[in-house]
Amino acid sequence: MKHKALFLALASTALTATGAFAEDVTLNIESWRNDDLTLWQDKIIPAFEAANPGIKVNFTPSAPTEYNAVLNSKLDAGSAGDLITCRPFDASLALYDAGHLANLADMEAMGNFSDVAKSAWQSDDGSASFCVPMASVIHGFIYNKEAFEEVGVAVPTTEGEFFAALEAFKADGNYIPMAMGTNDQWEAATMGYNNIGPNYWKGEEGRQALIAGEQKLTDDAWVKPYETLAKWGPYLGDGFEAQTYPDSQNLFTLGRAAIYPAGSWEITGFNAQADFEMGAFKAPVMAAGDTCYISDHTDIGIGMNAATAHPEAAKAFLSWVASPEFAGIFGNALPGFFPLSNTPVELEDPLAKEFVSWRGECESTIRSTYQILSRGTPNLENDTWGASVAAIKGTSTPAELGAKLQDGLAMWYEPQQ
Known part of the structure; x- marks a missing residue:
């Protein structure tokens, strides 16, 4: 709960200090996980919006096989969403190298993840981190x-x-x-x-x-x-x-x-x-x-469009994604997709609990x-x-x-x- 309070306090402080959200800000999320639409609409977005008044979120997925092409087209046209769901390694690294994903390495919330968890969304030398890790399989x-x-x-x-x-x-x-x-x-x-x-x-x-x-x-x-x-x-x-x-x-x-x-x-x-x-x-x-x-393969993360008009609101959302509250929602709504944050999540599904228990017994790669x-x-x-x-x-x-x-x-x- 201390982590949750810290993240929410940071987000609240940022919003109050800047006065950026005197009017509602709407963030759009790009993703290939169209099978998750109901989860985002019914659980994830309401939980975030309740904790962050003044920020509205739309989850706008594409078909998985079309995502890379659709996303690249939108980025080139300047019409992509504020938040970009990230596939692991080279596909997202290419977006960062092209200037489409912002460097998030200075976000305090990134300290809630291990080096292995972050490795899927970093530059080769590890100096830049451009997506917040969400889950592994x-x-x-x-x-x-x-x-x-x-x-x-x-x-x-x-x-x-x-x-x-x-x-x-x-x-x-x-x-x-x-x-x-x-x-x-x-x-x-x-x-x-x-x-x-x-x-x-x-x-x-x-x-x-x-x-x-x-x-x-x-x-x-x-x-x-x-x-x-x-x-x-x-x-x-x-x-x-x-x-x-x-x-x-x-x-x-x-x-x-x-x-x-x-x-x-x-x-x-x-x-x-x-x-x-x-x-x-x-x-x-x-x-x-x-x-x-x-x-324990890093599978999905989320980053910020470097061209977003709402970077502070986007970072508030990304900090919340790094929180125990998000991990608990995501991990239990999608058993088998395991949150990557350092804070343990109490899972409900017995089969998912068996898989994730191996993290305490074995070395992850x-x-x-x-x-x-x-x-x-x-x-x-x-x-x-x-x-x-x-x-x-x-x-x-x-x-x-x-x-x-x-x-x-x-x-x-x-x-x-």
Whole structure:
């Protein structure tokens, strides 16, 4: 409550000191999250407006696939909103470099976030921060508790236990051990490689070493996750090669699969569709007692249009977004999208609580390819999709995949040359 009072007091002081809001100021927010419209209209905006008389807020989202183009067009035309919802890393960095996003590094509210949380919306040297972090998504595995009880399988914590569980479900024959296809490719990298990988490359230690050129994609830490993915194929069910992302979701929520390699963003949809009790477990460690690492991936932030006519009102809103009040509203209205502020949030959804509890047990990191390493051609993120699929299908060896990825990165990224 002290944090909340401080933020509101700061905002109130700013408004009183400047007299800027003798008349109502209206702020417009640009976003791609059109599925959140009701949340913003019914919960977030009323809470802010109640605490900040004189500032009105409109949430005006675009379709997700059109957002980047629509936003850039509006920014170029000078018609974009006062507040810009930020995708992580290079898309938002490009907006900052073009002068469209203001530097917020001097905002006191930015002190409420860790360096990892802020890294998705900073200049490469960390001197500028241009979006307030809102939420992350956490990777892991969601499982059917009823299936585990029926087959007598314990929730795995080590890789040996994980594959023993998969083998038990395969032998039982009543469930597909794990629901994931390779048709859409990105799942193999996002819910496969970058889910289990941090335990191999030790999270931020390995990710930063790769950026610095101190590690290579041919090192064991980066190749061994492909060796593990190569063992997944026999447990994914018949025809997994042609199975799409929605196919996998349906197989799991219909109760036909025991385990789903997941991101926490699935929670809301799964809660609505599955009629069985679910649990979650984090990526298994190699051996009991090993330090665990989780992909706690920065997903969404919000920044200020550098050309806004209402910078003080916009900063008042951004300071409120950094507050415990906003975190509590957002985290519970969208279970699986976890607030990034340092202040703990009491979550209500049991599955979301399980995911977020891992922050207290493990070291957090972000997806290995998202910062800096996918700016060139060939694109490392896209190539990691293909490599992860190839590992699962067994069409290339893990060593071959590491060598190909390393050669591609070295073609354009100087620290790896």
